[in-house]
Amino acid sequence: MKHYFKKNMILLFSTIILTGLIGFELILPCQTAAVVDGTTIENELDESQLNENIPDEGLDEGGLEGEELQEEEPIVIDENMKFAYLTFDDGPSPKVTPQILDILKEYNIKATFFVIGNLAEKHPDILLRIQEEGHLIGNHTYSHNYKEIYSHPQKLMADIEKTEEVFASILGTEYRRSRFVRFPGGSFGEKLRPFRQAVEEMGYTSIDWNVVNGDAEGMHVSPKKQLIRLQETLQDKKEAIILMHDSNTKQTTVDALPDLIEYILSQGYIFNTLEESRF
Ligand SMILES: [Zn+2]
Numbered sequence: 001m002k003h004y005f006k007k008n009m010i011l012l013f014s015t016i017i018l019t020g021l022i023g024f025e026l027i028l029p030c031q032t033a034a035v036v037d038g039t040t041i042e043n044e045l046d047e048s049q050l051n052e053n054i055p056d057e058g059l060d061e062g063g064l065e066g067e068e069l070q071e072e073e074p075i076v077i078d079e080n081m082k083f084a085y086l087t088f089d090d091g092p093s094p095k096v097t098p099q100i101l102d103i104l105k106e107y108n109i110k111a112t113f114f115v116i117g118n119l120a121e122k123h124p125d126i127l128l129r130i131q132e133e134g135h136l137i138g139n140h141t142y143s144h145n146y147k148e149i150y151s152h153p154q155k156l157m158a159d160i161e162k163t164e165e166v167f168a169s170i171l172g173t174e175y176r177r178s179r180f181v182r183f184p185g186g187s188f189g190e191k192l193r194p195f196r197q198a199v200e201e202m203g204y205t206s207i208d209w210n211v212v213n214g215d216a217e218g219m220h221v222s223p224k225k226q227l228i229r230l231q232e233t234l235q236d237k238k239e240a241i242i243l244m245h246d247s248n249t250k251q252t253t254v255d256a257l258p259d260l261i262e263y264i265l266s267q268g269y270i271f272n273t274l275e276e277s278r279f
């Protein structure tokens with residue numbers, strides 16, 4: 001009897017322990033789930049809802065973003081981006097142009113040089129350097145003689161074409177003909193309309209400016225004055241085409257250039273050549 005009782009007791013304890021263990025293992029997770037039901041399930045639902053939406057979109061976006069970044073980064077233009085196009089007219093000159101090229105190299109900035117044909121003939125080495133250092137060469141006529149070129153649209157065209165021949169003969173096969181022409185004195189005004197039309201019919205783009213450093217407003221305009229003129233005319237323009245000069249008399253333009261560049265950079269501009277512009 002005693003033995004039977006003992007045996008039963010062992011069985012009972014074993015059952016209790018086993019039940020306890022199973023209960024612990026089986027029930028406890030349920031209880032845990034139940035305890036956090038209120039929040040966990042909701043959270044899980046939220047997550048699953050999010051998971052239904054976010055992973056799909058998220059993956060797509062992630063995938064697209066990755067591709068877009070790789071493929072389109074160089075051409076994506078943020079609406080808020082501002083571009084500055086430094087343009088230097090009336091060179092090349094042996095005294096000033098090389099100094100300007102040195103400064104541009106230091107800042108790793110590419111600019112546009114509107115070159116006069118007859119000066120290119122005199123200083124072919126400087127024209128070559130402009131090209132070799134990645135700047136854009138634009139056409140600023142052969143003679144820069146207002147009387148001559150503005151006597152008739154055909155005269156202007158002949159002057160421009162002659163300059164192109166000079167460029168091609170100096171720069172050789174590396175030369176990629178630029179479509180940009182800058183009229184000496186600018187192409188503004190009704191009187192020059194037939195001249196603008198003639199140039200455009202030949203496939204060129206006549207380009208003026210909307211910002212100045214004022215280096216043509218006197219013989220030796222001081223760097224301080226140039227910075228003021230730049231600040232007055234820049235005015236947060238989205239596409240700033242900045243007129244400057246690299247003829248031999250423009251040493252103060254060289255002296256001012258680093259400060260002008262620093263100011264333009266401080267205003268959040270990206271420098272580029274006109275080739276990269278939307279003009
Ligand atoms: Zn000029």
